[in-house]
Amino acid sequence: MQNIHQQSRRNFLSNTAKLTAGSALMASAMASAASISIRANNPPTQCADLNSIKSINAPHYLLRNVRLEDGFEREGETVIATKTSLYQLEINNGKIVAIQPANTAADNTLPTFDARGLLLLPATRDMHIHLDKTFYGGPWQAPRPRKGKTIMDMIAREQVLIPKLLPTSVEHAEAIIGLLHSKGTTVARSHCNIDPVSGLKSLEHLQIALEKHKADFSCEIVAFPQHGLLHSHVDGLMREAMQMGVQYVGGLDPTNVDGAMEKSLDAMFQIAIDSQKGVDIHLHETSPAGVAAVKYMIKTVEQNPQLQGKVTLSHGFALSTLHDAELDAVIDGLARQQFSVASTVPIGKLAMPLPQLSEKGVVVMTGTDSVIDHWSPFGTGSMLEKANLYAQLYGNSDEFGLTRSLAIATGNVLPLDDSGKRQWPAVNDNAEMILVDASCSAEAVARISPVKATFHQGRLVFGSIQKV
Template sequence: MNLGYTRISTLEQDNRMNNAEKSRREFLSGSGKVAAAAALFGATGSMAYSAPSTSKTRETDNRMIAIKDKHYYLDNVLLEAGFVRDGQAVVGTETELKTLEIKGGVIAALLDNKQHPDATLAHFDAGGKLLLPAMRDMHIHLDKTFYGGPWRVNYRPEGTTIMDMIALDRKLLPELQPYTQERAEKLIDLIQSKGSTIARSHCNIDPVSGLKNLENLMAVLERRKSGFECEIVAFPQHGLLLSKSEALMREAMQAGAHYVGGLDPTNVDGAMEKSLDTMFQIALDYGKGVDIHLHETSPAGIAAVNYMVETVEKTPELKGKLTISHAFALAMMNEQQVDNIATRMAAQKITIASTVPIGKMHMPLKQLQEKGVFVMTGTDSVIDHWSPYGLGDMLEKANLYAQLYVRANELTLSRSLGIATGNTLPLNDKGERVWPKVQDEASFVLVDASCSAEAVARISPRTATFHKGEMVWGAVGV
């Protein structure tokens, strides 16, 4: 959109801010780690830490490169090795430097550091950065955003309703569509720079855009498929019934969308049971999953949750195929009600996708997890007409989760990482290494942190992101 003046793009701003923040954090990290090491060493007398020398860091930085090889060694990888305990309390995390052999997209071997059994293979230097599992942005809208274009904040006066936003969406879609592919590519770059290589994107299916957004998004994902995996939810943003989009949704299923989406069946469609029944029937007809936006916090929202759980309980083909995104109605339930519905959801393998909202609403995410419900997170909006926020950073979401839902300590902070990684963690609750293992997919991120707990607490900078052995963002040393 030409606004008549020149602005620095949001992408350029992010790059400048990332560089400045990286420099600031590297400085603070170096001095902070020395102080923390001295304090911890003095308190325990049993652990030694060392900060990398400035001269070596600079030398490595000057020689940073990208990896093109399919079979290679990655040296100086910091792996978590176990927990340090004071009695029963976890007070620290032990780490060790290792070499990974990467071959054919998997971790072929875990070796002693700088051991290269095949001297003919290329080897690269991770610089002592911490290895964490690749992250997953499981609720994002890649097909419509201001990101990558001029900075813009949409005016949303107090009292704006979802119907007002749907009307605005209809107006803006034709303006945004020419930029769909370009901006989706830039959004993928952004979330890869934050360590995510797997995503689930909702994509508008409506009478205004037809299947054009889906076609554009599928074209982008085809180009990026070697380094990025993304499921697509066909999302009837303007209401499945309200906009008479059932036929379009069925076309989207035939075109290759992975999930049937839905939206507030009472507040938008005005007929809860008919709206949900239509959504589920489309999924059953095409053997697809369901991922519905449920924002409703009224008793109608609770009724919708109960109706969906009952439907899955009565329909075995839907077991493990329903995700309720946002699910704000759960925050309206008391503790016993949450326990009851969570037990039923866990039995049917129903998942929750939460953006970890901040504000007055307190989602029962920890309680859901304790009852066995799989909870994942995602960005949702990134600088679009719904919200000017959204960093594309799942580590930030893990940090928010930790701040809101746990009493911070080494163990709980390290466990909080799971919401960002699909519950893949380097150490189990006993402190045993369970990731990475030989033959695990080589999808991971290098982080400037000493352990998972620090990475979550400090939202530590990422230096490189890998998907199935391919470096998709960042650089390493030689």
């Protein structure tokens, strides 16, 4: 049982869900009003007609009338707006090979498509999701009540549920991939259960789904001992998973679940060292044991330099309990050992120090976590929504702050640098991009603007485009 000072995963998710729901409703209302205003001054960006297509077969083509950000408009030192212009992009074998003003004479030998003034942004990345166990894609099913349930109760519940999910887990994983495409995501990192109930079946099924989408979706896999690395005696299964193309060794609450912090973390890191893989651990604990676990991991990586830059702390709620010099010292340690942090941008009594982590050079990522499963029904798959939550939580309500908030959704890829110089897209960049119905990235974040088309390696994987 967690003591009264602990912030449980349930509380974080519950409070986040409330804000998400409220934000989504407000964003929807504001988006409708903004849409009326925009269309009063601009021609329609996209409408259905006979030239609308849903796939591009040509590897080499032109994309015309793409809206790109050019720079910031300032009032003194204050950024008050974002300048944009229309451009023509040439895409060849998944790369952006030329960027020219929209009025440049087109190469008539190439297939040409019209973005009709939609804003081009980097595709988003969902860096913490569970594709292998979900109700999504099937009949609506809300989770059973969580009140009074410990994480061990939830694990016991899952041991009964997993066998029921396995027969349709491939189809459900594919359904979530389609959802992510519709929200602008082309790259993900999925945790996948390795447990005594499913053995390696969950992993095998996830890999079948990913193989079917290898041309339109890129995904790393974390072998995740959801029922406890030590508690469920899955060290052997985890090592087998490392031989099956998995990129990361997972872990879970070494004190609350495994009951032996150092022993659990040592076992996890040893698998990673032996298999030369990375680590991505779920750490929900906010007791002093959670802080001790973070400090122990920093020390372990310092003693094993081959792990530097290869460890992700998922959730890491213990960081929200630290203050002042102790917080600075822990963040400095995470930065020195090149940790990354994957956060769902939770809203609760204790706020995660995500801006401080970024400022010190720790890579901060975000993800959906649950879409619809026995843990939570609230995940939407939208990383723009996560950027919106980040902006709200950390006070980024102005034009500049909103543009910076997009970074958490795109792997730190932003159209403009802090000075307002365009840095994306650039010639030779991968054509990982989305077309959004917004005037600029600040509006896209604030309004959670609709994604109209998603491109992965130059391929249109969601939405439609106009053929010229």
